Each structure stands twice: as C-alpha cells, then as structure tokens.
Amino acid sequence: MELSVGDRVLGTVRPDAKGEFALSLPVVPETYSGTYTVTAKAGDRTASDKVVVSSHLVPLANQLDSSTLSLVGVDSEETAGEQAGGANAIDGDPATFWHTQWQGGSPAYPHWITIDLGAEYEVTGFAYTQRAGQANGRMKDYEVYVGDSPDEFGDAVQTGSFLDIGREQVFEFDTPARGRYLKLVGTSSINGNAFGGAAEIAVGAVTPTADTTRPTVSLVSPTAAGPFQALQIEMDAADAGGLKRIVANIYKGSTLVKSTQTQVGGATTGHHAATVKLPDGDYTIRYNAQDLAGNISATRTFAVTVDATAPxxxxxxxxxxxxxxxxxxxxxxxxxxxxxxxxxxxxxxxxxxxxxxxxxxxxxxxxxxxxxxxxxxxxxxxxxxxxxxxxxxxxx
Ligand SMILES: [Ca+2]
Ligand SMILES: [Ca+2]
Ligand SMILES: [Ca+2]
The missing domain is CATH 2.60.40 (Immunoglobulin-like)
Known part of the structure; x- marks a missing residue:
C-alpha cells in the first residue's frame, strides 16, 4: 500500500494481518502551514484523509514596509560596544540587529521594544527574526501589545514562544488589534542569559475600514404611553465600530424641555437610563445613538403623558x-x-x-x-x- 502526503509519495507499507497499519507522520520545522491530504493507495483503491499542519512558516500577511515603521524606544540597547541599537530591529535588514546592553552592564529580562506604525492600523500579526550567527540576544517567550498610546497598553494581544531558528517566525493574531503602536516584550532568552534583541521585527497591518454603518437603538422603557408620575427612560444601543453616545431628548410640542444622554466611550454595546420628572402634560421622547465615526441611528419618537398631580x-x-x-x-x-x-x-x-x-x-x-x-x-x-x-x- 502506497502512502502519500499531497503529491509527495512517502513510500510503501505492508499492513498487518487485519489489514491495519499505524503511522506517525513527523512534521519537520520547515513544513508550511496548511491542510494536507494523506492518501493510502492499494492497486486501484484509494482512501484519504486530511491533516492540518500549523506552523510559523508562512509569509507575514499584510506586511507594512519597514520604511513606515519608526522606533519609539527599547528598554535597553548596546550602542557603545557595537552598533546594536533598537532601530536595527526595524530597518528591513536581517543582517543588522538590536541587542540589549552588554558593555558595562547587562539589564535583566523582560526586554521590550515599542514601534510606531505611523498611523492607526488593524494589526493582523507580526514576524520576528532572531539575530544570526550568535545565540546571545535571542528571545524565547514573548508578549505582544497593540494600542493607541506608546506609553499605555491593555492586555497582551498574543503571547507565545520564539524558536531558536534563523528564519523569520510569523505570528498571525486570532483577531486583528487596532492601534498605532506595537510593543513586543521578551520575557526570557533562548540560552538563559540576560540578553535580548532581534535581527528584524516586521508588522502585518491593514488600514481600518471606515465605519459607515449606523448604530442600532431600541427604547426598553417606557413601553406604554402612561400616564407616568416620572419618566423611566431606558435604551439599548449597539454598533460594531463602537458607540459614542446614546441620547433621549424630551419635547413638549416642538420645544426641547429635557435632554438626557450616556457617553459610551467606544464600547460596541451600551445602555442609557434616566429618570425624568416633568410638569403634567403630553411629551415626545426623541431618541437615537451615535457611533465613534459620527453615524447616527434613525431618530425615533415615543409619545408619553406625565401626571404628577394627586387626584x-x-x-x-x-x-x-x-x-x-x-x-x-x-x-x-x-x-x-x-x-x-x-x-x-x-x-x-x-x-x-x-x-x-x-x-x-x-x-x-x-x-x-x-x-x-x-x-x-x-x-x-x-x-x-x-x-x-x-x-x-x-x-x-
Ligand atoms: Ca535589522
Ligand atoms: Ca457604526
Ligand atoms: Ca393625576
């Protein structure tokens, strides 16, 4: 029975007396990510199944040209004993490298480098290349952050480990992360010493698509016209691109008598609640929601009556x-x-x-x-x- 993976024939095997054969397929580090078809062929009969190989050996998607990247800073760099400044990690040249200080001191891990992408992007991944020819400076475990400020980042977008190999190692994010700045933090070294660095760091990113979709909004309360002693206004809103605010304005005729709103601050869902006391009379609630891009939901109205006077x-x-x-x-x-x-x-x-x-x-x-x-x-x-x-x- 002949075994093959994709077009590549692995060889011929002889099943046991029951017609069975067990096999482990080694995946060598050079294997590209992808789905492979394993085929067993005996005479004119074939059987096949799929195996998925996940490796870092794929081109970085959406790679930004290194000329658009600039260095914000590194925790440490060696610029006296050799030219190993942080900017070497984003110069597009794998022969040059960033190395943390080794002359006159060697600061301990973690080591970090922060890169300015030049504009806000949806960052889809990054690639890291170890320095070549010398084990010192090769980082092992990493955390990567993306944010709008070079000084403040939220949770890590991804954590993982670099291999001790010379080629570029590509890491795609499960979900793109929006921001202008990328910070790579190395938390340990391959060979266990204090040195960190990189020959090259590349960033995959796409320009954020403009949000042209209006938010959705619904009036949760009131659900009836009343009369009410006081108006209990509650609204839910949602926008995939992030909400700015939710507004409920109360009119008597064409006159605005009360405005209520909640600033949402970019969350994709929001809630607005307000209790409004008004003189007796008939009113109209006009309500909507606005997203960060400035899109405003259709403004809807709801007629209510206020009665705060005892019988x-x-x-x-x-x-x-x-x-x-x-x-x-x-x-x-x-x-x-x-x-x-x-x-x-x-x-x-x-x-x-x-x-x-x-x-x-x-x-x-x-x-x-x-x-x-x-x-x-x-x-x-x-x-x-x-x-x-x-x-x-x-x-x-
Ligand atoms: Ca370089
Ligand atoms: Ca929107
Ligand atoms: Ca009354």
Missing part, C-alpha cells in the same frame, strides 16, 4: 348622597377627579376598581359597603399614574 376627593352634598357633616357621617359619597383619570379607590385596604375616567363617583358609603366600618375609615384614591390622595372620615 381629589370631594364629599357630595345632598341627602341622597351624604348624611352627616365635617368628617362624621351616617352615609357619605365622594366625587373623585383627576385630569389624568381615576384608576381605583381603596377603603380600609379593600379595593374598588373604577373605569378610568376623569370624573368618578363613590356613592353611599356606610358600614358594610366594600370595606367600610363603623368608626374611622381611610379612603385612598389612585389615579392611573399612581398618584394618591387619602381622606379619613368617621361612620357612625
């Missing part, structure tokens, strides 16, 4: 309604009023629901009618917004 309860005159006076009655009736409509009353905690009208009546209260008792009684009137007024009276 009134007035004793009705006339013997058919009320017998008694000044808070002491045999029988009492109330006329209820609220511009935002009466919802219900409770009498000593017993609820009587009323159809939601501006005017309403509760007639003929005497001991025994929905919660009324002999002695002191408490009537609470609720409007639809939830405002209340309380009246106490005595039934004899």
């Amino acid at each position: 009134t309860a007035t004793v009705k005159d006339g013997a058919q309604f009320t017998v008694g006076a000044d808070g002491v009655y045999d029988r009492v009736s109330f006329k209820l009023h609220d511009a935002g409509k009466i919802d219900k009353v409770t009498l000593n905690g017993v609820t009587k629901d009323l159809s939601n009208n501006t005017w309403s009546d509760v007639n003929g209260i005497k001991p025994g009618t929905f919660g009324a008792v002999k002695g002191e009684n408490t009537l609470v009137v609720f409007d639809v917004a939830g405002n209340t007024s309380t009246t106490t009276f005595t039934l004899s």
Whole structure:
C-alpha cells in the first residue's frame, strides 16, 4: 500500500494481518502551514484523509514596509560596544540587529521594544527574526501589545514562544488589534542569559475600514404611553465600530424641555437610563445613538403623558348622597377627579376598581359597603399614574 502526503509519495507499507497499519507522520520545522491530504493507495483503491499542519512558516500577511515603521524606544540597547541599537530591529535588514546592553552592564529580562506604525492600523500579526550567527540576544517567550498610546497598553494581544531558528517566525493574531503602536516584550532568552534583541521585527497591518454603518437603538422603557408620575427612560444601543453616545431628548410640542444622554466611550454595546420628572402634560421622547465615526441611528419618537398631580376627593352634598357633616357621617359619597383619570379607590385596604375616567363617583358609603366600618375609615384614591390622595372620615 502506497502512502502519500499531497503529491509527495512517502513510500510503501505492508499492513498487518487485519489489514491495519499505524503511522506517525513527523512534521519537520520547515513544513508550511496548511491542510494536507494523506492518501493510502492499494492497486486501484484509494482512501484519504486530511491533516492540518500549523506552523510559523508562512509569509507575514499584510506586511507594512519597514520604511513606515519608526522606533519609539527599547528598554535597553548596546550602542557603545557595537552598533546594536533598537532601530536595527526595524530597518528591513536581517543582517543588522538590536541587542540589549552588554558593555558595562547587562539589564535583566523582560526586554521590550515599542514601534510606531505611523498611523492607526488593524494589526493582523507580526514576524520576528532572531539575530544570526550568535545565540546571545535571542528571545524565547514573548508578549505582544497593540494600542493607541506608546506609553499605555491593555492586555497582551498574543503571547507565545520564539524558536531558536534563523528564519523569520510569523505570528498571525486570532483577531486583528487596532492601534498605532506595537510593543513586543521578551520575557526570557533562548540560552538563559540576560540578553535580548532581534535581527528584524516586521508588522502585518491593514488600514481600518471606515465605519459607515449606523448604530442600532431600541427604547426598553417606557413601553406604554402612561400616564407616568416620572419618566423611566431606558435604551439599548449597539454598533460594531463602537458607540459614542446614546441620547433621549424630551419635547413638549416642538420645544426641547429635557435632554438626557450616556457617553459610551467606544464600547460596541451600551445602555442609557434616566429618570425624568416633568410638569403634567403630553411629551415626545426623541431618541437615537451615535457611533465613534459620527453615524447616527434613525431618530425615533415615543409619545408619553406625565401626571404628577394627586387626584381629589370631594364629599357630595345632598341627602341622597351624604348624611352627616365635617368628617362624621351616617352615609357619605365622594366625587373623585383627576385630569389624568381615576384608576381605583381603596377603603380600609379593600379595593374598588373604577373605569378610568376623569370624573368618578363613590356613592353611599356606610358600614358594610366594600370595606367600610363603623368608626374611622381611610379612603385612598389612585389615579392611573399612581398618584394618591387619602381622606379619613368617621361612620357612625
Ligand atoms: Ca535589522
Ligand atoms: Ca457604526
Ligand atoms: Ca393625576
């Protein structure tokens, strides 16, 4: 049975009595990344399967020309004993190298180099080449950072280890990292000494694509027109390119009476919450979200009514309604009023629901009618917004 990987024939093997054969395929360091087809062929019958090889032996994608890179700084460099300054790591010449100080001192790890890419990019990866011909200065474990400031970086974009080989070692990022500055930190050396450096560092990066997509925004609260004692505004927004702010403005007619907003600061999702107290009346909430690129979502509106005024309860005159006076009655009736409509009353905690009208009546209260008792009684009137007024009276 003939075995091959891709077009390359490995040789012929003889399966055991059951027709089986086990094989480990060594992957030599020079193997390129890719998916390879392993084929077993016996006569005119073939079987194949795929193996994936992941190595650093691929060209760096989106490589920036070294002339666009400039050195921000290194933690240490040797410029007296030899010309091994940090700039040698980004001069495009693998024959020149950056080496940390060795004459008159040898600072310990970690060693770092920060590179200015010249503009903000989506950094897709980097490549590192060990100095040639000499083990000193070859870094092993690394951390790489990308950010908008040369002095402050967030979490490492990637960590890993360099091999002790002469060729360029390429590392692509799982997710591109946005920023103008790249910092490579070596945390250990190949041969265990204090020296770090690089013959060459290359950066793969693409110009960020312009964000022309508007954010999305939704009004989570309110979900009904009210009336409300106060407006509880809540909004969710999202933008893949990052949100700047979420805004809810409140208008009475065409007049802006209140503006609320949350600065999101670049997150891809955001939430805005505000509690707004306003005089009674009808209002319109106009709301939207803006992204970092200046795109603004469609502005939507939502009409609401504010009612912060308590209802009134007035004793009705006339013997058919009320017998008694000044808070002491045999029988009492109330006329209820609220511009935002009466919802219900409770009498000593017993609820009587009323159809939601501006005017309403509760007639003929005497001991025994929905919660009324002999002695002191408490009537609470609720409007639809939830405002209340309380009246106490005595039934004899
Ligand atoms: Ca160089
Ligand atoms: Ca956008
Ligand atoms: Ca009211």
